Amino acid sequence: MPSGRQAVVLLAALVAGCGTAIPGSPVAAPQLPTTSTTQTVTVVTTTPASSSSAAPPPAQPPPPPPPVAKFGNPNGTVAVPPEAAAEDTSKPTRVIGTGTPASCTSQAVTDALGAGGVVTFNCGAQPHTIPMAATAKVRQRTVLDGGGLVTLSGQGQRRIIEQNGPRLVVQNITLADGNSTGDQTEGGGGGAIFVLGGQLKVVNSRFAGNKCDTNGPDLGGAAIRVTDWAQKAPIYVTSSTFEGGVCSNGGALSSIGASFVVLNSLMRGNKAIGRGANPARGGTPGGGSGGAIYNDGNTFTLRVAGSLIEDNTANEGGGAVFFVSNDKSGSMSVEGSTLRRNPSLGFETIKGIFYLGASEKPKVTGSTIQ
Template sequence: MNARPVVAPYLCLISLVLAPACGDDGSASETNATTDGQSTSAGTTTGGSDASGDATSGGSGSDASTSGTTSASATSDSASTGPGETDSDTAETDTGDTGDTGDGPPAICDAPLELYDTSSPTAVIGSGTPESCTGQDLKAAAELGGTITFDCGPDPVTIALDETIVLPVDTDTILDGEGLITLDAGGKTRHLFFNHPDWMNNPTKIVLQRMTFINGQAPAGEYFAQDPNNPKCAYGYKEGSGGVIFVRNGVLHVINSRFEDNAAALEGPDVGGGAIYVVGVPEVTITGSRFISNRGANGGAIGMLFANPAIYNSHFEDNTAEGIGQNYVEPGCPNFNHDEQGGAGGNSGAVYFDGLNDEDHVYVICGSTFVNNRANELGGALFRTPNVGEREMLLDRDLFDANTGRLGGVSFIKDNHVTVRATTFMNNRSGVNVMGEELGGPLGGLWINSGSVDVENSTFFNNNPTGLDVDGGGTVTNATFVGGRPQGVSVDNSLFVDVSCPDPLSGANNLQWPQGGECVGGISFADPALGPLGDNGGPTPTAMPAADGAAEGVGAGCPSVDQRGEPRDPNSCAAGAVEP
């Protein structure tokens, strides 16, 4: 097998469970803010209800019964593209506009949240016109908590915010814009701040529903320059996480909302979350939301430290992690956020999750798309490390398209067992920084470092240089690999097209074309006449082998359905992710 790059031991030390500070920006100037003496003002109507409206729970969304659904990001045509090519429409994405947040992206998975009932609000901002809706009125109402809606007229409205709204720690707060309200922080301030003292033990909810947040900027505080005599030691900002919202020790629900052009501090080993940053949060659930062009040192869109997260039916595009040097233990370095800390970030273009979640909690990302997210260091789209002990992670019916990182075009996932179902990884690359400069490096697709994986009914298409790389072993069943090989797993019932492997893996009932270095020991060579990647039905793009072709009947013991959710032939199933 090829040698793996050495990654320094990570990250926030377990002692921080008792004294959580890693990744936290503190925001001391805001934590002492008070709402004493505030009252509702012109344009704010008080109602007769608090924020007790509950969201209705849906199903788990964990199966692949998606027959008949249509991919949100792939369309097919009759062009005669080859197996190593992509249909010209495949990578198109619907990013919507600032007024499209009412319904969110396509609902591929059954999310555990529905819209909260806001029909009896505590406060209504505005009196029917855009001019009646002001940031001052919203701040006054939101800092008292409760259910807050808007009456700004029938058309989309942008409300300017000049100051951060400090949410109450003992009252649920629901903001519902009904798809019409954009909050614009003008690049001057963070939108929302919540800080409760009880470590991971506070049920107070913050609900952001059918809202758009733009131009948020987390306050960064003092900058600490790199020491030229100790260049590996940590530098940058200690504070400055969460361009839209910072939550410590509360429950966060985000439903059908949009986050665009927001920023956290861009240098620092722990800071990040261009849109959202949470620490010590017992539950963070995001569904039907879009994250576009957000930036941070780590976690261009979302940063999380010690949380129980779940993400459903959401879209992440053009988010960037712009720090440099990662975040690691470097002996001899002075205390930064903790002793012996090195680097200045750059991990995870989209979603960064560091630290333990509850042992019985599965970190779910279901029905979501990650397109053109970029990281200067580890994980173009995802970064995950629990630091102590192994945790469970599920990628279900997701799409990862054209994400890049210096190491791990899609991900850096450490000490997790990852289950991958009905997911497509396409055109992801490693060895590339956020500016698109070629640096060279392995691990182009899904990289699981010191963890294990089980992959079923998934497609790896033109990831460079590898499609799947696992250091802790695992199994792959009914996958299609085009133009990027897997490493570190056993493979059954799978197709390898335009792939030549230096070292054969273990497995059975596989097919490879054209003839080259065996990807699995004893593999058969025949042409499955694989079609282009496109919309063949189902939630994600797939590549269809020819009916009655070489892939037919090669598999044995296949899953009951294929990547699209269509039934397989129980007596003679095909190799690959899709049953022709």
């Protein structure tokens, strides 16, 4: 049986765990471990490498093209007959441009209009102005559609289009800064479009800042001038805007003996700046009538419906409209329209209008004239 001293030594050895008892030596106090027995486990997460066979992200669709610009009187609601509506241009004969603005040139326009057919544009998705270096001459049946994005500019130097063909339709386009000053062909006029023959239709188009000669008793039409036309059919102008036109007579439209039907359109800020009326008073160059519209001749008609004509001026007669049927066989009507602030600085039959025709006054129904 171990002695008491041996028992103590043995017990110390057991407590130390791995210590060795040395007989006859003092017993050292047991040492506790100084390091933690807890282990830290590090978890490494790896992302699998992308496989070359993985499907690419879906392609984003291209942004939608800008909406087609809408012109004319926004409040115009007069019914438009089929013959005055836009033409189908979904299958063009000729396309001007290859998708970039640089591909749409003046030469491409004159070539396409000279050849005729259905002519459209592909100048990119954004609005684009084509400066015209020459007047485009139409000799064939032609439909010109700008898609609501294209402007043809005369750069303040030249007429934009001259028509002497069977039929021209101009739609969804802007014709701006045309200038026919100095061109006295058939009496002159027509800064944007000059019609020497054939039929004309204008749909959802804008005419801005066009000019023609500043004086003269009969010339006119800063935007459009018509002196001859086929089959005596009316010129239809539908949902179109005329603004900032300046000419001796007719700051927007002018004709000799041609009939106009103007539907759901806007004419604003046009001026007839000639002086001396027609025939010209002695000592004057003549002109100054029809701030927006100038019509002269014999048997013809003018119908204005669903339209807004405002803030036009004439130095002589008819701040809005000058209508003279020399043999008093022609007639004029205003339907569902508003004519306002169209001062005539010389003479007028009713507010803003000088009229001489088959009746004493133009026929006015459902309209405001002030």
